[in-house]
Amino acid sequence: MIRQLPDLLVEPVVRLSLAEDLGRAGDVTAQACIPVGARMRAAFVARKPGVLAGIACVRLSLLALDPGATVDLKLKDGDAFEAGAVLAEAEADARAFLAAERTALNLLGRLCGVATLTRAYVDAVAGTQARIADTRKTTPGLRALEKHAVHCGGGANHRFGLDDAILIKDNHVAVCGGVGEAVRRARAAVGHLMKVEVEVDGLDQLDEALAERPDVIMLDNFPLADLREAVARTAGRVTLEASGGVSLETVRAIAETGVDVISVGALTHSAPQLDIGLDALPA
Incomplete structure (x- = not known):
């Protein structure tokens, strides 16, 4: 932070x-x-x-x-x-x-x-366990300042850059041949202090990811029903982050599914x- x-x-x-x-x-x-x-x-x-x-x-x-x-x-x-x-x-x-x-x-x-804008999102999820986090969709040259501004609004900072956490996205998965293989490679390549997060786009990939025990699973553009199911299947074993298509109109319903973090690119790219x-x- x-x-x-x-x-x-x-x-x-x-x-x-x-x-x-x-x-x-x-x-x-x-x-x-x-x-x-x-x-x-x-x-x-x-x-x-x-x-x-x-x-x-x-x-x-x-x-x-x-x-x-x-x-x-x-x-x-x-x-x-x-x-x-x-x-x-x-x-x-x-x-x-x-x-x-x-x-x-x-x-x-x-x-x-x-x-x-961050404060508006934070207020919208008040009373739930969800935290509002930023992304790397920042103005070039202003990242440190904009991430500080997110903190001032009551939000949390996601990773600062490419070097401070593993975040396996869909294109990494495609090149590696699968979610499980990508997480295994990441775990083998980094030290014990480096967190590993993997993005999944469906409940089938969620199960594959859970088997490899990443620190965080990003649920990309999940419908509300699937978010609730993901929370039930995970049962607190890893941190769940909802991402994709989040707005002030939708963020409360997303938070009420029980996810831990909601990442919102709009905090910086659309403020x-x-x-x-x-x-x-x-x-």
Whole structure:
């Protein structure tokens, strides 16, 4: 779980985003309109309710262009807020502030959107044993930040990348010649600390997988009746993860079948940007 994002992970993303926006000549508008040395105070204000994630992006965006900037964070990642809430107030060189504005807002709005959508899924399954988890369907370059945002929304992190767990998918199974053979090969190839998960697409494959005792079985696009049957057959022997076609409209029924985890690609690939604005304050 990415519970906290160290600056070491966030700062390279912020600097790359700033460089993309500044281009070859910097903010020519601010340079043309704003006197050298002018100061600016402003507040980052939520236009809609949501859950906070990525507030460090505000601080690091401003400090990258004005090391003397002061940033007062009013809330912390994971906090819920209403429309009109002030998330942060800051003072900095006006040219630097205006040049950093869009990068700060883009990253903050994106991550708050992920956290807010995740919270909606978590609330939808409240009272069941199911946990909501993300996937690797993240924005290239933003994986650590988006997975942190999922945590801020109350969700769980699936594997971070290809290197931290075995996940045998349908194409692995096809090449290996079967679910059982794929799991046997994986078990023989890795150490005892590496978890092994295998995806199955029907109850026949479930039985084959159970015989090899993987740590997790992913039930891919199972109908509700088959999910309930899978839970009964497994009887708690392995962790069961439901995946595929999950929406806010369907997630509660999936959770009520008794599965342990529901992985939702939409948390990161379809989260809408949360509307956050920058309002200038009196000097």
